[in-house]
Amino acid sequence: xxxxxxxxxxxxxxxxxxxxxxxxxxxxxxxxxxxxxxxxxxxxxxxxxxxxxxxxxxxxxxxxxxxxxxxxxxxxxxxxxxxxxxxxxxxxxxxxxxxxxxxxxxxxxxxxxxxxxxxxxxxxxxxxxxxxxxxxxxxxxxxxxxxxxxxxxxxxxxxxxxxxxxxxxxxxxxxxxxxxxxxx
Numbered sequence: 001x002x003x004x005x006x007x008x009x010x011x012x013x014x015x016x017x018x019x020x021x022x023x024x025x026x027x028x029x030x031x032x033x034x035x036x037x038x039x040x041x042x043x044x045x046x047x048x049x050x051x052x053x054x055x056x057x058x059x060x061x062x063x064x065x066x067x068x069x070x071x072x073x074x075x076x077x078x079x080x081x082x083x084x085x086x087x088x089x090x091x092x093x094x095x096x097x098x099x100x101x102x103x104x105x106x107x108x109x110x111x112x113x114x115x116x117x118x119x120x121x122x123x124x125x126x127x128x129x130x131x132x133x134x135x136x137x138x139x140x141x142x143x144x145x146x147x148x149x150x151x152x153x154x155x156x157x158x159x160x161x162x163x164x165x166x167x168x169x170x171x172x173x174x175x176x177x178x179x180x181x182x183x184x
Contacts, residue, residue, distance in 0.1 A: 050125030087123035
């Protein structure tokens with residue numbers, strides 16, 4: 001009788017486990033998109049809510065690579081210097097858009113100053129300061145799982161990362177489908 005041949009193959013779970021871990025490690029580096037003002041959008045705030053946008057910004061945690069999205073009608077959005085922000089001066093913007101829907105990528109750590117370019121709107125509270133933090137890098141040799149003395153991560157739950165997360169999920173599903181079909 002001929003000896004029975006056995007073929008050594010890795011099981012789907014053996015292959016998919018490292019892939020799943022890799023995908024989970026990539027998720028924290030995903031950039032988020034924030035809708036400025038949430039459902040209010042970018043408009044002159046009500047009279048007694050002049051700090052509406054700065055309060056909104058303070059509830060969120062922005063990191064380099066995130067995007068802020070402005071939706072507005074018959075208005076504009078500008079990025080200006082700190083001095084121009086303080087005086088609501090719109091004559092020398094760093095960035096300007098009046099398209100009705102503007103996305104602005106937060107490309108560096110630090111402060112970003114946004115104002116409306118429509119006369120009188122900034123003075124009535126349509127302005128905002130966003131503080132952008134750099135991505136934290138763990139110290140060399142640190143424990144990647146964290147410990148009880150390390151500070152909690154900022155809450156980024158109000159942001160939408162749909163495009164990036166959908167891409168990662170789609171890629172994971174494709175990889176798992178392809179690897180599992182090898183073992184059928």
